[in-house]
Amino acid sequence: MTYQEKKSIVSMFSSILIFVVYCLYMYPKYPGGELSSEALRYWGSFVLILTVVTIIAHIIISIIFNIIFRMTTGEKEPTFADELDKLIEMKANRISFFMFIIGFLLAMGTLVMNEQLQTMFIILIIAGFISDVIGSVMKLYYYRKGV
């Protein structure tokens, strides 16, 4: 298994781990109260902090992965993305964005159907999470099966 394949797997599992741990930490703090300013503030901070936490955690996990990769294989990780990497990245991102747009439209649909605001935010956040995971899965698929 090559560096890129291993990196896709690590990225997938780290996304799941970060999201699950973050949700377990944040969800009990939900203040309750539909349409209250406190609830809106909660969902806003939920998304913003999740974004920052995800970026930082991914950087840390990536550094740890690179160190372990060098130690176990004796190889240096590639420092650039070549034409195959860019092609796979584009194809995976296309599917990832498509998944997020479906989630976004579903979230908007809940507003049209007079569902709770909480439902809209939950669908939006889960769509972001699923699109991230799907992106990693598709990268792994394209690296293994070819493009």
Added chain:
Amino acid sequence: MGKHLVGNHIRRLRFNQDEMTQQQLADLVGVTRQTIVALEKGNYSPSLELAFRIARVFNLPLEEVFFYEDSAKE
């Protein structure tokens, strides 16, 4: 039109070139080892530029490194 119609003899040519490793070839043509792996497995058809760079490493014309598989499937 099917996928991966462009085949190649890279594995055999590497072997004939003092058993050049995939990493050595990757470094010479400016790609990652993953791309050489994908090419040898027939999972990826390279850009024209990369195909020429690979052919140049082996000092061979393009058609002696890469071939079009359409005729074999007819």
